[in-house]
């Protein structure tokens with residue numbers, strides 16, 4: 050069985066070990082030489098270019114993704130030529146565009162922050178006036194790691210984004226949301242097969258710093274049974290309602306009033322599930338491969354009471370991630386280190402570490418201490 054992955058980032062990279070373990074062939078279409086997934090890159094080229102993607106997909110059993118940015122016409126062309134694409138374009142469009150996502154989830158009756166599509170500063174000012182004078186403005190497409198997200202308290206702060214929108218000439222809109230007063234952020238991760246069966250991992254807590262995921266606690270500590278059930282219900286409803294295939298991550302807010310609200314979706318393995326490589330019977334990367342091949346899904350149970358994943362953001366300046374291995378491995382033989390073979394740059398995700406064990410405090414401090422050695 051041959052799996053083709055479009056995109057050569059760390060998510061594609063982390064699909065390689067389970068593909069090898071299962072004896073699957075994995076091929077990656079990377080955007081550049083020396084990508085994080087270079088070890089499996091059989092092609093280098095532009096994923097927006099139809100001919101490049103068709104040539105790459107020539108001989109694979111399924112196409113899946115490291116990111117959500119492949120244009121819809123390219124995906125449709127693959128399907129027309131008989132190549133299975135998972136997740137498919139009918140689902141993926143809701144992960145590509147946050148305005149479409151908000152509209153569809155509202156149709157499905159799923160809980161969300163107050164939101165609106167705004168075309169100019171006047172519409173934005175109306176929304177802010179109706180929502181306590183503050184809001185979170187988002188570019189509907191192309192945002193990641195908090196880029197394309199801005200907390201604002203006046204419509205004037207959005208002038209540059211509206212100007213860029215006008216230049217774009219497509220008559221688009223920005224997404225504005227109420228500034229959610231959350232107790233914390235959660236994520237619900239589920240894998241779904243094309244035939245419909247799905248398996249969820251425990252709901253986790255995600256801790257963002259500067260809009261970027263810094264730490265994940267699995268399972269989410271002190272989560273009430275009701276909140277856990279609600280998070281899982283939401284994820285199952287999104288997966289079924291949008292027809293998602295493969296791994297789906299639903300980023301959630303736990304509101305101070307107890308409600309669980311949807312932040313956004315990712316239709317691929319997700320940072321909130323990295324803990325599962327070392328902390329669950331079946332990792333999100335293996336599960337994604339199984340799901341997109343429409344094979345029976347694995348057991349998602351944790352193998353320890355607690356897993357904590359800490360991202361390495363930035364990495365050692367002027368050094369490689371692996372340059373710190375001697376020190377980190379000597380100090381933390383019980384922490385699993387994951388390097389993405391990416392150059393250090395401020396704020397960039399260059400690796401992560403995971404600790405597992407019986408005491409949350411201990412597991413968390415071990416993960417934190419190990420990650421800090423790479424700072």
Ligand SMILES: Nc1ncnc2c1ncn2[C@@H]1O[C@H](COP(=O)(O)OP(=O)(O)OP(=O)(O)O)[C@@H](O)[C@H]1O
Nearest residue numbers: 162185192193194195196198226227228229257260
């Ligand atoms: N409506 C909101 N209210 C309060 N905080 C918010 C809101 N929307 C986003 N945030 C904060 O900003 C972070 C990034 O927002 P979002 O997840 O929409 O952006 P992103 O750039 O697509 O993220 P990423 O790719 O890192 O998941 C959230 O994790 C959350 O901490």
Ligand SMILES: [Mg+2]
Nearest residue numbers: 195300312313
């Ligand atoms: Mg996010």
